[in-house]
Amino acid sequence: MIWALCIGVLVSASTPYIEIQLDSLYVGSVNTFNGEVPLNARRVDINNDGFTDLLFPDRVLFQQNGHYVQGEFVQLPNVELSPAVDVFESTVYFRLPKHLRAYRYEEDTWNLVLDVEVEWPESLDTSDSVMARPSVFERFLHDVNSDGVPEVVIPLQDGLHVYGMDADKYIAYPVLDIFPKTKLIPLEDVLPVSNIERGVSYPDQHLVFHCAIEDESVILLTKQSLQDSTVEYVEYRYRLSLVEGRYEATLENEPAIVGPFPAFVQPCRLNPDTQIDFAGGTLDYTSSLALLTPVYSTHVQTMPERGVQLYRTKSFVPHVQFCDVNQDGYSDLMLERTDITHGGLRETLNRFTTQRKFKHHINVHFQESDGRFSKEADVSLEKTIRLDQTPIRLSEMFERYQAGKLVSFTGDFNGDGMNDCVVQTTPDSLSVIYLDSRGDTVESTLIVPIGAHETFHVLDLNGDSFSDLVFQGIAEHEGESTPSTRVLLFQKVGG
Amino acid sequence: MIRRILNAYSIELASAFRMKSTYLGPVLMVIIILLTPFAYPIQEDADSDYDFLAYVLPLAINVFGLFMVLIYSATLISTDLHNGSIRMTLTQPLRRREYWAAKFLHGISYVMALNLVALGTAFGLVKLLGDLSGVYFADELLYSDREMIQLLLTTIGLTLLPQFAVVSYALFFSTATRNPTTAIVLSVGGWLGLEAMKFPLQISEYIYSSYAEAPWTVFSDRCSAFTESSFYPQAYYGVGVSMIYMLVFASVSLFILSRRNLVV
Numbered sequence: 213m214i215w216a217l218c219i220g221v222l223v224s225a226s227t228p229y230i231e232i233q234l235d236s237l238y239v240g241s242v243n244t245f246n247g248e249v250p251l252n253a254r255r256v257d258i259n260n261d262g263f264t265d266l267l268f269p270d271r272v273l274f275q276q277n278g279h280y281v282q283g284e285f286v287q288l289p290n291v292e293l294s295p296a297v298d299v300f301e302s303t304v305y306f307r308l309p310k311h312l313r314a315y316r317y318e319e320d321t322w323n324l325v326l327d328v329e330v331e332w333p334e335s336l337d338t339s340d341s342v343m344a345r346p347s348v349f350e351r352f353l354h355d356v357n358s359d360g361v362p363e364v365v366i367p368l369q370d371g372l373h374v375y376g377m378d379a380d381k382y383i384a385y386p387v388l389d390i391f392p393k394t395k396l397i398p399l400e401d402v403l404p405v406s407n408i409e410r411g412v413s414y415p416d417q418h419l420v421f422h423c424a425i426e427d428e429s430v431i432l433l434t435k436q437s438l439q440d441s442t443v444e445y446v447e448y449r450y451r452l453s454l455v456e457g458r459y460e461a462t463l464e465n466e467p468a469i470v471g472p473f474p475a476f477v478q479p480c481r482l483n484p485d486t487q488i489d490f491a492g493g494t495l496d497y498t499s500s501l502a503l504l505t506p507v508y509s510t511h512v513q514t515m516p517e518r519g520v521q522l523y524r525t526k527s528f529v530p531h532v533q534f535c536d537v538n539q540d541g542y543s544d545l546m547l548e549r550t551d552i553t554h555g556g557l558r559e560t561l562n563r564f565t566t567q568r569k570f571k572h573h574i575n576v577h578f579q580e581s582d583g584r585f586s587k588e589a590d591v592s593l594e595k596t597i598r599l600d601q602t603p604i605r606l607s608e609m610f611e612r613y614q615a616g617k618l619v620s621f622t623g624d625f626n627g628d629g630m631n632d633c634v635v636q637t638t639p640d641s642l643s644v645i646y647l648d649s650r651g652d653t654v655e656s657t658l659i660v661p662i663g664a665h666e667t668f669h670v671l672d673l674n675g676d677s678f679s680d681l682v683f684q685g686i687a688e689h690e691g692e693s694t695p696s697t698r699v700l701l702f703q704k705v706g707g
Numbered sequence: 708m709i710r711r712i713l714n715a716y717s718i719e720l721a722s723a724f725r726m727k728s729t730y731l732g733p734v735l736m737v738i739i740i741l742l743t744p745f746a747y748p749i750q751e752d753a754d755s756d757y758d759f760l761a762y763v764l765p766l767a768i769n770v771f772g773l774f775m776v777l778i779y780s781a782t783l784i785s786t787d788l789h790n791g792s793i794r795m796t797l798t799q800p801l802r803r804r805e806y807w808a809a810k811f812l813h814g815i816s817y818v819m820a821l822n823l824v825a826l827g828t829a830f831g832l833v834k835l836l837g838d839l840s841g842v843y844f845a846d847e848l849l850y851s852d853r854e855m856i857q858l859l860l861t862t863i864g865l866t867l868l869p870q871f872a873v874v875s876y877a878l879f880f881s882t883a884t885r886n887p888t889t890a891i892v893l894s895v896g897g898w899l900g901l902e903a904m905k906f907p908l909q910i911s912e913y914i915y916s917s918y919a920e921a922p923w924t925v926f927s928d929r930c931s932a933f934t935e936s937s938f939y940p941q942a943y944y945g946v947g948v949s950m951i952y953m954l955v956f957a958s959v960s961l962f963i964l965s966r967r968n969l970v971v
Contacts, residue, residue, distance in 0.1 A: 498758070498931050507931065522845060524933065556765040556920030556927075558773075558902075567906035 247622035264675030444471030514583030591651035623670035623679030715809035732775035749837035756837030780877030814874035844932035869919035918945030
């Protein structure tokens with residue numbers, strides 16, 4: 213008994229993580245441009261104790277001793293009123309049909325710090341059907357003028373609605389009519405060639421634009437389809453400023469046309485500069501030699517004057533296309549490569565029907581300070597993945613391999629400033645490959661068990677600078693209980 | 708000795724030219740290549756059709772051709788053993804190992820013939836229906852026609868040794884059995900069995916047939932404008948493994964042939 217206890221203590225001391233169950237947590241698909249994973253909870257310090265808590269739309273789970281205890285939730289007030297919830301500097305705001313309320317959690321209780329009547333825009337849907345829904349997160353708070361008091365910004369069809377604090381009241385400023393207007397475009401200008409080939413005779417009737425609010429700047433990007441199936445963006449930059457008691461949007465410079473790009477390229481942020489970057493990737497299959505060799509092409513433009521950089525690799529969809537691996541603030545390019553189609557037709561067919569082990573390569577091209585990605589890989593890893601069945605059986609694990617779900621380079625598990633790599637190397641285990649600050653693999657590799665129907669996600673849940681692993685199970689059969697979520701909270705070894 | 712081997716080899720070739728079955732493999736190969744454009748269309752356009760060569764040549768040489776070489780080589784000695792003509796052949800001033808060497812050269816010639824037929828037919832087809840204009844990527848010429856043709860010849864050259872190892876392997880079964888059908892079944896069956904087991908047993912690196920297709924990956928990559936792939940070090944392994952297999956099968960075959968009672 214004493215021996216068992218000693219061994220247990222030794223084992224727990226050697227593992228750099230603690231495992232907790234957190235079934236309320238749900239993780240969505242990873243953002244392929246920055247490696248962030250969306251959660252159904254926000255990570256904020258609600259009780260101002262210096263530790264990150266988990267704020268759900270209807271309750272909050274406080275961090276206790278570096279982890280979370282399932283079941284010890286604290287309910288949010290006003291949940292029965294189906295509010296839209298947002299948070300600003302530890303204060304939780306509730307946008308109710310006729311009110312804006314804010315609460316702060318102090319001394320184990322929710323204290324009302326703001327309750328004002330606000331006349332929301334008529335076009336904002338506050339009907340009974342919407343009000344019957346559960347409370348949801350919505351990003352409506354922005355500190356536009358950087359005064360420490362958030363403004364409420366609501367983009368609607370007629371423009372940008374801004375509400376600001378004025379004498380203890382939130383007042384509505386005149387609507388900023390800055391959004392592009394829909395208009396009928398001549399048929400021959402917009403009808404893509406691909407539509408003609410497919411016999412589709414009507415043009416696209418919708419208007420696509422992106423709106424980004426960054427401090428006092430509003431950036432609008434309208435997307436226009438060109439005849440050769442490419443797209444171009446028109447960039448408008450507005451500066452919001454309070455002039456004589458009302459917000460005005462001033463166009464900072466002439467609208468700039470960016471592109472053309474392939475249709476899959478999207479606007480994004482890949483470095484700290486003020487320019488919008490454009491990137492995207494597409495999966496094609498080449499049929500020369502082997503049966504349908506997957507080729508993933510990544511197009512990226514970080515500096516318009518330098519044009520588009522193009523990278524291609526023999527790979528299925530990667531886990532993420534960009535990720536700040538060396539944590540320098542510049543997203544790095546991730547290129548994966550599979551050996552699954554190495555060889556010719558006969559070898560590939562043979563491999564698909566008889567082989568379960570494949571080599572997988574992960575290459576990272578760092579982004580330089582001038583926005584260029586290095587031509588040669590700065591970090592290269594090779595790992596062997598053993599599938600549960602041969603590829604021809606199209607097992608769940610192979611499908612996840614094709615979807616880029618078996619490899620992640622988005623987490624730093626030892627907090628050394630260089631991301632580490634997680635690879636599901638077998639059906640029941642993950643390998644955490646630690647990298648040193650130069651990007652070389654260190655000898656120790658951590659093996660972590662994973663369930664048969666679990667998927668893993670990498671994120672820093674408790675905000676301690678050590679990335680954590682979230683395992684999400686799926687119900688094996690219809691009608692079974694809700695999926696389970698367990699979390700491995702990585703921490704400093706010995707701490 | 709070399710003169711005797713060459714004499715026996717020339718007699719072998721003359722006899723092979725007279726047999727209709729010799730032409731079966733090349734004719735079927737031509738038909739397969741001529742039918743391939745229905746599955747993998749080629750046409751005169753802005754795109755170069757080297758990818759068609761990368762598609763059709765491994766298919767013709769390494770899938771269909773390999774079977775033909777196995778079947779053809781497996782019958783080379785077993786037929787002589789079966790009908791007793793080996794006794795007549797060996798009444799001439801020819802040692803048994805020289806007889807085996809002539810048969811091996813015969814098999815190698817068949818491999819060369821199949822490769823040349825495949826290459827000539829595929830190349831002619833592309834010249835006729837498609838076009839060869841180098842490999843471009845993003846409007847930049849990555850590989851000129853000359854470079855691609857050199858690469859193609861290097862690729863075929865590197866696949867020859869593994870194919871010669873196939874001849875040596877099939878001759879082993881041809882020497883070990885008197886019945887040509889049994890020799891064919893054993894060599895094809897053994898090869899299929901080995902192919903099926905090499906990945907589960909993780910021995911693919913030690914099997915010569917794995918290296919017959921590896922060079923085509925490089926050619927295909929270049930056709931698809933992937934510049935980083937290289938023949939090396941796989942080419943070295945391919946040469947080494949194929950040579951070892953050739954020597955092993957040749958030694959065992961010669962041992963069996965030297966001990967075999969040709970009368971019974």
